[in-house]
Every structure is written in structure tokens, then in C-alpha cells.
Amino acid sequence: MANSNAHQAAIEAFREQILSAAKSKTPLSIEGGGTKFWYGNPNQYAKLNTRTYSGILEYQPEELVITACAGTPLKEIEAALKEKNQVLAFEPPHFGDQATFGGAIAAGLAGPGRISVGNFRDFVLGARILDGKGQDLSFGGKVMKNVAGYDVSRLMPGSMGTLSLLLEASVKVLPKPAAAATLRCRISQEKALKILNEWAGQPLPLSASCWIGNADGDGKLTIRLAGAVAAVKSATPLMSAQVNAQIVSPDEAEDFWNQLREQNLSAFTSLGNDQTLYRLALPAACGSLSIPGSENDVVLEWHGQQRWIKAPGDQATFDAIKKLASSYGGHATRFKQGSNVNPAFERFTLLSEQTHSKALEAVQGRLRSAFDPAGVFATKRLP
Ligand SMILES: Cc1cc2nc3c(=O)[nH]c(=O)nc-3n(C[C@H](O)[C@H](O)[C@H](O)COP(=O)(O)OP(=O)(O)OC[C@H]3O[C@@H](n4cnc5c(N)ncnc54)[C@H](O)[C@@H]3O)c2cc1C
Numbered sequence: 001m002a003n004s005n006a007h008q009a010a011i012e013a014f015r016e017q018i019l020s021a022a023k024s025k026t027p028l029s030i031e032g033g034g035t036k037f038w039y040g041n042p043n044q045y046a047k048l049n050t051r052t053y054s055g056i057l058e059y060q061p062e063e064l065v066i067t068a069c070a071g072t073p074l075k076e077i078e079a080a081l082k083e084k085n086q087v088l089a090f091e092p093p094h095f096g097d098q099a100t101f102g103g104a105i106a107a108g109l110a111g112p113g114r115i116s117v118g119n120f121r122d123f124v125l126g127a128r129i130l131d132g133k134g135q136d137l138s139f140g141g142k143v144m145k146n147v148a149g150y151d152v153s154r155l156m157p158g159s160m161g162t163l164s165l166l167l168e169a170s171v172k173v174l175p176k177p178a179a180a181a182t183l184r185c186r187i188s189q190e191k192a193l194k195i196l197n198e199w200a201g202q203p204l205p206l207s208a209s210c211w212i213g214n215a216d217g218d219g220k221l222t223i224r225l226a227g228a229v230a231a232v233k234s235a236t237p238l239m240s241a242q243v244n245a246q247i248v249s250p251d252e253a254e255d256f257w258n259q260l261r262e263q264n265l266s267a268f269t270s271l272g273n274d275q276t277l278y279r280l281a282l283p284a285a286c287g288s289l290s291i292p293g294s295e296n297d298v299v300l301e302w303h304g305q306q307r308w309i310k311a312p313g314d315q316a317t318f319d320a321i322k323k324l325a326s327s328y329g330g331h332a333t334r335f336k337q338g339s340n341v342n343p344a345f346e347r348f349t350l351l352s353e354q355t356h357s358k359a360l361e362a363v364q365g366r367l368r369s370a371f372d373p374a375g376v377f378a379t380k381r382l383p
Contacts (some may be wrong), residue, residue, distance in 0.1 A: 018193025033098025108158025
């Protein structure tokens with residue numbers, strides 16, 4: 001159990017830092033473990049570090065909910081869950097040893113399991129924050145039944161520190177699936193997307209998918225089945241037969257899904273200095289795409305709804321990729337930049353560039369002025 005005096009002192013220090021920033025009208029860049037500093041638009045503002053506010057506050061395995069301070073190491077959360085055979089089912093990437101609970105929530109990123117269980121936002125039940133006036137506010141609850149309706153805590157995932165300082169969050173957890181199997185086959189992108197969409201519409205325990213290959217040729221499709229023992233046992237031969245797949249050993253499978261989540265596979269690590277790793281978020285059932293300037297090792301996750309491509313980092317390429325994603329109703333992000341790519345380039349598709357998101361700009365403006373009238377969190381990490 002965390003030390004409440006130390007916690008109170010940490011909150012007071014945060015409040016002082018926020019009030020002083022509000023007074024001087026200088027934004028603060030919130031930082032947890034600093035493992036995702038490269039994600040989003042860069043800035044040079046002074047840091048507010050959350051690691052002094054650390055610890056699991058409450059874990060009720062029988063209620064499937066954990067409440068922890070933002071500065072708690074993510075690995076500490078996952079270790080506590082592992083003891084009770086539970087998991088963060090959307091598999092948030094760590095991108096480094098020091099990843100914190102709050103940083104993972106603020107980044108809002110999810111790993112391979114996201115396609116079957118939902119994103120981080122779906123799992124946040126409640127949050128305690130300090131706003132730009134230093135007010136200590138709590139939203140939502142700690143129990144699953146308290147999730148109906150619109151909830152401010154749901155704004156924290158993906159907010160990248162631009163709305164308020166997240167102090168604590170309660171997150172829904174799930175039991176680890178009773179059984180899992182990983183299958184792999186060689187198949188073209190087009191065929192992989194077709195079969196994944198067919199499978200996704202059937203009552204199969206399809207938990208994750210990843211296709212890696214040359215956009216115009218064959219690649220390797222890896223799929224994970226997870227769920228009840230009987231479901232995985234009956235689906236494994238059925239699905240393998242349809243794509244002529246082999247079963248991957250449990251150790252190799254675990255390693256593969258971890259490496260995919262952490263982007264340690266060579267398809268990610270081979271990013272050239274002049275390249276950018278682009279992330280395309282696309283609606284379900286979007287077919288294979290021809291990406292301008294992209295090279296080998298296109299990575300498709302989430303049955304094609306999340307795609308990673310390496311292509312030149314210049315503005316013209318990003319514009320073309322954004323246009324392509326938008327033509328299918330999706331959006332694109334400059335996720336990681338090669339060392340020679342201008343770090344000042346805007347990393348996201350602007351809301352104004354997305355037809356269906358235009359109305360959100362006004363809502364976002366109002367939210368930001370309510371939470372943060374002095375612009376303490378206006379670091380522009382998000383547009
Ligand atoms: C305060 C705040 C401000 C933000 N401002 C911006 C901004 O200006 N520009 C920006 O790009 N992002 C912005 N974001 C992030 C944006 O909200 C997320 O990118 C959005 O929630 C979509 O989530 P996702 O695609 O990252 O992942 P998820 O929410 O996990 O979405 C998963 C999947 O849903 C589908 N999907 C999601 N979005 C779309 C879409 N637009 N079209 C089609 N399918 C989709 C795709 O299949 C996608 O892969 C902001 C977030 C917050 C909290």
C-alpha cells in the first residue's frame with residue numbers, strides 16, 4: 001500500500017508546478033518514464049515528472065479492476081495482475097523499461113489484442129486528475145457497472161498530456177484466456193485481408209493477427225486464437241486447413257506477439273534515417289493498398305485496421321499517405337521518425353483534414369479551455 005504522506009506531498013508539488021506555470025503562461029510537458037517522448041509533436045517545455053506519484057492503490061481481482069497512481073511502472077501493474085492470472089487485455093506497448101501506467105493511458109496505444117477486446121479508452125473506468133487550475137477532480141468509478149454514459153475519464157486515453165495531469169486511474173482487467181494457439185502461413189496481403197474479414201465475422205476465438213510482407217507479393221500471416229479451451233481446440237484445425245498454416249510453438253509465439261507489440265521485429269527496427277514509420281488507422285474491411293514510396297515489410301495488424309509502413313519522411317509523402325487513408329475513411333500518423341527527418345514536421349492528421357472529425361475541433365477547443373484556461377498543458381503534442 002502506498003505511503004499517503006508521500007503521495008500528498010507529491011500532489012502538492014504537482015499543484016505548485018501547475019500554478020506557477022499558469023502564472024507564467026508557460027506550458028508543462030508531462031512525462032512518466034520518458035519511453036514515448038518520440039511519439040507526437042515534439043516540444044522543449046519544462047517537464048512535470050509523474051514518477052514521484054507511484055503505487056497500486058487498490059486491486060480487486062474478483063471485481064476485475066485495478067486502481068493505481070499514474071507514475072506506477074507498467075511492469076509493476078502487469079506483475080500484480082499476473083499473480084492473479086489476469087491481464088491488461090489490450091496489451092499496451094511499453095516501448096522501454098520505465099513505462100508508467102499514466103504514460104500508457106495518456107498515449108492510448110494498444111497492442112495486438114486490441115482488435116478483439118477494444119482499446120485503452122474502453123477499459124478506463126475512472127480517473128483522478130489535476131486540471132490547469134490545480135483543482136483535484138475525480139471522475140467515473142472503480143466498478144465495471146459504473147461505465148454507462150459519457151465520462152471525462154474516457155478523455156484521458158490518447159490525450160498525450162494535453163488536457164490535464166492524470167493522477168490516478170481505475171482500469172478494468174480481464175482473466176488471462178484459458179487457452180491460446182498461434183498459427184502461421186505464407187499468403188498474399190489481399191488473401192490475408194479477405195480471410196481475416198471472413199473469420200472476424202464468424203464465432204471463432206480470433207484474438208490477434210499480423211501480416212508482414214511485400215505489399216505486392218507474399219508475406220507471413222500470423223494469427224492468434226485465444227479463449228476457452230474447447231473453442232481454441234476446435235478452431236485450430238479448422239482455420240489451419242483453410243490457409244495451410246503451421247502451429248507456432250508457445251514460446252516462439254509469446255516472443256513474436258511481445259516483439260510485435262514493442263515494435264522490436266526487424267520490420268520496425270530497420271527504419272532508415274530518411275524514413276518515417278507511418279501508422280494508418282483504417283476502417284474494417286479495407287482492402288490491400290498501394291502505398292507511395294513504401295518499401296518491403298509492410299506490417300498489418302488488427303485484421304488490416306492498423307497498418308505500419310516505412311516510406312520517405314518528407315511532407316509530400318505524408319500528404320499522399322494522409323490522402324490515401326482519408327479516401328478509405330481512415331487517418332494516418334507519423335509514428336516514428338528517422339534521425340534525418342525534420343523533427344518539426346506535424347505528426348498527426350489534423351482534425352480539420354478529416355471530414356467526419358471537423359465538428360470535434362470546436363468540442364476539443366471548449367474542453368481545453370474548461371480544463372486548462374491558462375494553457376498549462378498546451379504543449380501541442382497533439383494538434
Ligand atoms: C484531446 C485529444 C485530441 C486529439 N486530437 C487529434 C487530432 O487533432 N488529430 C488526430 O489525428 N488525432 C487526434 N487525437 C487522437 C484521436 O482521437 C485518435 O487517433 C482516435 O481516437 C482514433 O484512435 P486510434 O485510431 O488511434 O485508435 P483506436 O481508438 O484504437 O481506433 C482503432 C481503430 O478504429 C478505427 N478508427 C479509428 N479512427 C478512425 C478514423 N478516423 N477513421 C476510420 N477508422 C478509424 C480504425 O480501425 C482504428 O485502427 C486526439 C485525441 C485526444 C484525446
